[in-house]
Amino acid sequence: MELLRKKRKGGETQACSDPPEILPSNHKSQSPLSIIGPHLSLEDYSRRKKKCKEEVAAEAAISCKNRLTGIVTAPPCGSSSSDPPGRGLKRKIGCIDAATRIGRKKKIEQEYVLGAAIGKGKFGSVRLCRCRASGAEFACKTLCKLEETVHREVEIMQHLSGHPGVVTLKAVYEDSDSFHLVMELCSGGRLLDQMARKGCYSEQQAANLLRELILVIKYCHDMGVVHRDIKPENILLTTSGKMKLADFGLAVRISNGQRLFGVVGSPAYVAPEVLVGDYSEKVDIWGAGVLLHTLLVGVLPFRGDSLEAVFEAIKSVKLDFHSGIWESVSRPARDLIERMLTRDVSERITADEVLRHPWILFYTERTLKTLSMKLKPRNNVGVPVRQLTITPGVESNMIRITSGSLSDDCSPVSSCDSWSCKSEEQDCGLVDALAVAISRVRISEPKRTRLCGPTIPIPQECSSNMKANNLCTAF
Numbered sequence: 001m002e003l004l005r006k007k008r009k010g011g012e013t014q015a016c017s018d019p020p021e022i023l024p025s026n027h028k029s030q031s032p033l034s035i036i037g038p039h040l041s042l043e044d045y046s047r048r049k050k051k052c053k054e055e056v057a058a059e060a061a062i063s064c065k066n067r068l069t070g071i072v073t074a075p076p077c078g079s080s081s082s083d084p085p086g087r088g089l090k091r092k093i094g095c096i097d098a099a100t101r102i103g104r105k106k107k108i109e110q111e112y113v114l115g116a117a118i119g120k121g122k123f124g125s126v127r128l129c130r131c132r133a134s135g136a137e138f139a140c141k142t143l144c145k146l147e148e149t150v151h152r153e154v155e156i157m158q159h160l161s162g163h164p165g166v167v168t169l170k171a172v173y174e175d176s177d178s179f180h181l182v183m184e185l186c187s188g189g190r191l192l193d194q195m196a197r198k199g200c201y202s203e204q205q206a207a208n209l210l211r212e213l214i215l216v217i218k219y220c221h222d223m224g225v226v227h228r229d230i231k232p233e234n235i236l237l238t239t240s241g242k243m244k245l246a247d248f249g250l251a252v253r254i255s256n257g258q259r260l261f262g263v264v265g266s267p268a269y270v271a272p273e274v275l276v277g278d279y280s281e282k283v284d285i286w287g288a289g290v291l292l293h294t295l296l297v298g299v300l301p302f303r304g305d306s307l308e309a310v311f312e313a314i315k316s317v318k319l320d321f322h323s324g325i326w327e328s329v330s331r332p333a334r335d336l337i338e339r340m341l342t343r344d345v346s347e348r349i350t351a352d353e354v355l356r357h358p359w360i361l362f363y364t365e366r367t368l369k370t371l372s373m374k375l376k377p378r379n380n381v382g383v384p385v386r387q388l389t390i391t392p393g394v395e396s397n398m399i400r401i402t403s404g405s406l407s408d409d410c411s412p413v414s415s416c417d418s419w420s421c422k423s424e425e426q427d428c429g430l431v432d433a434l435a436v437a438i439s440r441v442r443i444s445e446p447k448r449t450r451l452c453g454p455t456i457p458i459p460q461e462c463s464s465n466m467k468a469n470n471l472c473t474a475f
């Protein structure tokens with residue numbers, strides 16, 4: 001495990017000139033654990049990586065220019081002409097903008113009162129802190145400078161900071177051993193803990209949460225960043241329940257079309273192509289798919305009592321979405337999970353497609369608002385909206401949606417009650433049919449659509465057992 005931990009921050013990109021020495025040429029035929037092996041024999045790797053980082057920084061400057069439309073990146077570290085070359089971490093930390101650089105020359109204690117620990121990661125502790133000037137509270141993550149990719153985490157956080165779905169970096173302080181990252185405080189805790197407490201996510205809740213997550217993932221990808229460690233431990237919540245993506249310790253910059261090679265991630269959430277060691281930003285969609293599966297049915301899709309078993313499951317287990325607990329989940333939800341957990345990367349759904357998926361459209365507030373706006377002009381003949389309904393078997397694309405779908409209440413009803421289809425044969429075209437159906441939908445009085453996921457609570461095992469086995473631990 002020590003080896004795995006060392007590996008955690010070790011992923012590198014194609015931009016590096018010597019990946020063949022990091023990944024053996026025959027890596028595809030090796031077992032996942034033996035793939036990790038070569039990354040772990042690492043004095044050598046560290047040396048190469050240092051050299052490589054300079055190349056990456058230089059290439060990033062070029063790739064910024066060459067990057068295709070849609071990918072925007074911050075100036076690469078060291079791009080400022082006033083920066084003396086080759087000063088390692090300090091120089092790299094200097095690439096963060098003025099707002100986050102303010103505190104660099106001062107000691108953090110001069111401006112913040114450091115308080116109790118609120119979290120502990122493998123690579124640093126997180127403490128509550130209070131701004132002396134304003135009294136505002138923040139979270140302070142202290143990262144040991146010995147951690148070789150600390151600069152990357154800081155730089156990526158600064159690069160992404162400002163999006164409402166990303167934990168905002170307020171300032172960075174430096175002392176002889178550590179960097180202190182002052183971040184916005186997410187007082188709502190981790191999504192993981194909420195999942196353990198809550199036990200049941202309705203489809204409504206899961207869809208809204210997934211949409212928020214995918215919007216952030218899409219933002220990261222558009223900004224040329226792959227998170228590589230999407231999991232509920234890394235999703236924090238504000239007091240108002242908004243999610244914020246955190247922990248960019250494994251994140252890397254990527255240019256359009258670039259491949260990534262480092263085997264990193266958290267076992268239960270890792271995409272199959274990561275285990276092969278050649279992947280792209282689509283790994284984040286897989287991770288979000290694992291999360292959606294867990295939100296809806298309370299268990300991880302790929303399980304096992306050893307790392308090898310989990311990896312084997314990720315590579316080969318065929319998920320059965322047709323029986324057992326899945327009977328209580330709507331077909332569009334199942335369809336989306338299946339598309340997100342598609343092993344063929346070229347077939348796997350993209351972030352944009354997830355956002356356009358009928359299940360997401362149907363359940364998210366914006367769609368419901370749009371629907372009600374669309375419905376108003378249609379209802380201009382004086383018939384109260386609540387009297388209008390689709391009769392199953394009459395409309396070509398049948399879907400019965402009730403006003404209850406706006407509620408978050410859990411009242412388990414068979415999915416077939418809420419997403420009625422003419423026949424099983426229509427399943428194949430269900431998603432397209434739903435997209436059409438959504439535009440024809442009428443809202444009827446209080447028969448509630450299915451809003452609840454499984455009746456069983458999410459067992460602790462789905463996260464905590466895995467955690468106990470260290471299978472959720474990033475590597």
Ligand SMILES: Nc1ncnc2c1ncn2[C@@H]1O[C@H](COP(=O)(O)OP(=O)(O)OP(=O)(O)O)[C@@H](O)[C@H]1O
Pocket residue numbers: 118119120121122123124126139141167183184185186187189190233234236246247248249474
């Ligand atoms: N901005 C924040 N607000 C509140 N709590 C936070 C914040 N950032 C981190 N934490 C807490 O600290 C914990 C560890 O933070 P983080 O995941 O960033 O550290 P890490 O060392 O990279 O962790 P990991 O072991 O998951 O890689 C989080 O799980 C969370 O409980």
